Amino acid sequence: MKALITGGCGFIGSHVVRAFLADGWAVTNLDKLTYAANPANLDGVSGAAYRFVEGDLCDAALARDLVSGTDLVINFAAETHVDRSLLDPAVFARTDVEGVVCLLEAVRADGRAAFVQMSTDEVFGSLPAGVEAKEEHPFAPGSPYSASKAAAELMVRAYAETYALPATILRACNVFGPRQHLEKFIPLFITRALAGEPMPLYGDGLQEREWLYIDDLVEAIRLIVRSLPASGLARFNIGSGERPPNIEIARQVCALTERPVGLIQPVADRPGHDRRYALDSSRVRAMGWTPRMDIAEGLRRTVAWYAANRPAARGDAAFEAYFRAQYGVRLGTVPGGD
Template sequence: MILVTGGAGFIGSNFITSWLSAEDRPVVNVDKLTYAGNLHNLASLKADKRHVFEHADICDMQKMRSLFEMYRPLAVVHFAAESHVDRSISEPADFIKTNINGTFTLLEAAREYWLSLSVAEKEAFRFLHVSTDEVYGALAPFSPPFSEQSPYAPNSPYSASKAAADHLVRCYHQTYGLPTVTVHCSNNYGPYQFPEKLIPLMICRALSNEAMPLYGDGLQVRDWLHVRDHCAAIRCVLRNGTSGGIYNVGGWNEKTNLEVAHVICDILDKLVPKKNGSYREQIAFVTDRPGHDRRYAINAGKIARELGWQPVETFESGIAKTVQWYLDNQDWVHDVQSGDYMKWRDRSFFQSGT
């Protein structure tokens, strides 16, 4: 089987459901269930015996060692991370603990386990680390997109903590020979994304008739990647990626935050029109956050050339599906916004002792 960390989060849960629909190997899902971890994301797998959930913190070395010993995974896919830049500015300690110390602990447990394997098993094993384009810093308006050779220049506690994790993963390959591979992704969007991130925040605020806040002038540029395309890329890298390799994964969809907000409003104007006016009238510009990077963009040429992966979704097709998903899953949105999913978690999960 494979071991997935952070599998109850946005990208992790999408990866597990897509993995089990495409692959035979079962998954052990390791998640601490912080505010962004939601077992409701995996409701479709409730009766699927190929999905095993383990409530655990990747910073707990004893627990990580026991999980490797118990499940003996063929690979690790490491999503678990604190990921919201705004939170990293106000609460940086959580990011240092999870993203740096947690990655170190997981690497150590993986290395000890890997050393116990046969020669053939060692060669087949992979530790896949999911990182971000934010480790490269900000791009000037007309600079070429980030490549795998771009220098690191993180500008927030979040991106700095992910950069540190990247360096740990690299050194475990260089020093110990651990078969690692790192994937840097651009901004993901799609179903089950916690509504603190731009796209679900805009959708939820619009439907609630609240202000739709954009930092500064709203002209920050991001490359948008549908989460299911990202999951397909990870499966591709896990299957055929080179040990010690780095692969940038992007959607080839550079958009300003204001453009994204406008597209969302225009879709909602068609699907659930307001009695008067447009959802665009709810867009509100607010004071920019500290150290806000102006532009990110990914050159995904290497993964296309070497592994044959390309995104399936255009931004237009992906955002239309995403808006429709949030419209069709208002119960999930309500549970997340109200915190009811955490009450359910505490009542149904923790008290059950599972």
């Protein structure tokens, strides 16, 4: 069986590429190698079953070529950082919406491959306390990132309904673990803590995210892929049910890295920052999936990985420029602000 996996040099994609190769799939990995990619995420991956193609999701001819003869297309390629979507929404519309349409067109032309789109709990926007979003919950995206993911979902749904294209949407909560880009919340806090540097926490830190360890997400994907629909649309929420506030994650990182909590520095909040995400994942749980890793153990493993891979995981010049632009004024290391 042949799979086209896009975004395979990113965080989630690289774990899934490894898992699918281990399961005996022939895998083609299409990745544009944006700033978010890390080819080292696939160190040691080689052999006849694996092919890497550097290219853009939005290249229609390339997408058609790669989809042809493929059994399964899983789309992880995306612009994924909410903070960056506030700085440059257009690239999110292009990759996360146009790119998905491009892939869908290729799948439609091919007429054979099943299509899986990776989406996010953020499409539901901020939820009141006590509410968990089921698969049918209405969209209320609050950021350019989540709006682009919601738009992509609507295109997938339109293709499933209009062309009976077999499609599956996976909505994961926040995922964490080894090989995640340094600028995301948990890796950023771990690497800052390890270096003894201030950890910039947005607002009051009471925003609630649902956290799932990467291996548990991979297992859910493996399970769902085994029974994809022959036609029409399937949707699955994939969450752990564990929803500590951000400040609690920050404190746990301090404990695990043996650094004082005084390193946690509250800074001006992100505009439009959603307060709370929560998924009802009973559909995938009914299929027999259950997360095995609790946050405490997942964080312990993640801290251990970043500690062992610190030189590679520390930022390059582009990251340092991004960090200064995003946090410099907030942390008071760059003049400006009110």
